[in-house]
Amino acid sequence: MSTSLLDIVAQLDNFPYYEKEPIRSNALLKEYRALKIQGINEILGYISNTIVEGTPWPEEHWDTGSPDAVVLKTPPRTPISARTKIIENAIHRIAQAGNDGILKNWRNERFPVYGPDAEVVMEIERSASAHFGIVTSGVQMLCYVEDANGLIRLWIAKRSEKKQTYPGMLDCTAAGALTVGDSPRSAVVREATEEASLDKTIIKRDIRSAGCISYFHMKGSSSVVGQENPTSLLLPEVEYLYELKLDEGVVPQPNDSEVEDFRLWTVDEVLEALRNCRFKLNSAVVIIDFFIRHGIVTPQTEPNYIEIIARLHRRLPFPTAQHCSSL
């Protein structure tokens, strides 16, 4: 049986909604402690009890006295770099406590963590972000062509079979993480240049911001109620969406070994590939949102139209970023 578009969205946005499943939501959150910083009310992330209990948290920097939270004891106005250093030490202890993946996948790229006024309060190494359950951000770009009749075809990337993550799966034209110092626009221009070898002048002139999606993913979780996997990592995520209409004849080209090829797919081919789970999950939802915006997926074609749209734009219970340059 083929996968429905809602199945795809629900696989990604799989953290329960309190209003729909209050008992399961509360039970699940009991498996975690809130990541907090002294003087800031907001919850900034979640660390699993397994990790909290398996790791030393030096009292000099951490208050683990509450059963609900792990609190970084830095006072307000502590420099970002000081908090980042304390977090980095914690990351190394978490890695040593049996989470080797953190060091194996270490990228030397950090995600910013935002406070209630969208100010950066600390930075966390990319490979450890999920262990702290912080909101991470990225950009996703779809290139397409549109013929005289309005028929759309999409430039779909196929990931290299040798890539460590999701080898051989289908992808948007270009995508990347928004790490420290990136703005969505600068990141998407960079990724489109680097991954798809597109001309920077064309990108800057024609790329269009088209909204964002947000969802709350649990990685490695059981979907059976009452059988939550205590080591599930929480990955709340925001992806800024961009689209770029290319002239016929402008062809994205792989620039490195990450992408095997780019090919121009018809809408029907993409829909079939979605239903056969050939897309990387968080790229699949970008295409679903594109199809909704462009009138390809409509209330007439999609029974779960409202639910899909709501779940692709989830309000995350954490402070999030501002990239408004005039601020």
Place this chain on the structure above:
Amino acid sequence: MSTSLLDIVAQLDNFPYYEKEPIRSNALLKEYRALKIQGINEILGYISNTIVEGTPWPEEHWDTGSPDAVVLKTPPRTPISARTKIIENAIHRIAQAGNDGILKNWRNERFPVYGPDAEVVMEIERSASAHFGIVTSGVQMLCYVEDANGLIRLWIAKRSEKKQTYPGMLDCTAAGALTVGDSPRSAVVREATEEASLDKTIIKRDIRSAGCISYFHMKGSSSVVGQENPTSLLLPEVEYLYELKLDEGVVPQPNDSEVEDFRLWTVDEVLEALRNCRFKLNSAVVIIDFFIRHGIVTPQTEPNYIEIIARLHRRLPFPTAQHCSSL
């Protein structure tokens, strides 16, 4: 001080989020009873305690024994018409108990109420829908022109000064409620023809479905925590969005006394009118979503980008419609 785009969204989507304000959410919901139907688990709407207590609920049809719910005692497979009749009698009793507006605004148009499988379970007169707190739906269409440089101007309607609701305010090009028997597409084609006198052939050929917005509005509520107005009506709503790019020279024309005029507005003029609260509230958010989709409001221009997008696509805690014709 001018109103921010987030202020506009927050005025409309003003029912609290449990995850952000659990205490206020729970306190507020205690002012209401869930509207339920025997044999269906889902909550279908909310009726305020004031209305429940001020109205007789004949035991033959209603179970008001629970402090949390008002349950329509019709068994599964009861015809829609039978439930609708019982509801209509209740509406008349609610009207007689001091809610004269229901009869004064009676439209003889009914909203469908959906069950968990998106099946219609009953119908409620439009003027009484807010008294039952059911999800209502509508369509909203924006016509626009785009010059050779990609600059967009919008066809904005000005409501007649004589209109009973929101006289003189600005509006999308066409809009209307989705009452019993309507599909989003049939409704938007009808409204665009009737309200803007556009040629049906052009509409059907060029109109584009562009998603939906959903929000949870409380009408007549105090925004002060702990000072909820017990007579607030709850209006969870879904609006299906359509856009129609017109050639220069195609001019929407008022067809009746509802619209005073249509005028082609620049983006800057529309933004200024939004910030000066000149738009009807649930039309203002349609324009905000259009600006986001079209890259006019971007992460670079809008500090509250993520929050605005999430709140315009709220997951409503009620069953909603399916308009998929193949079902």
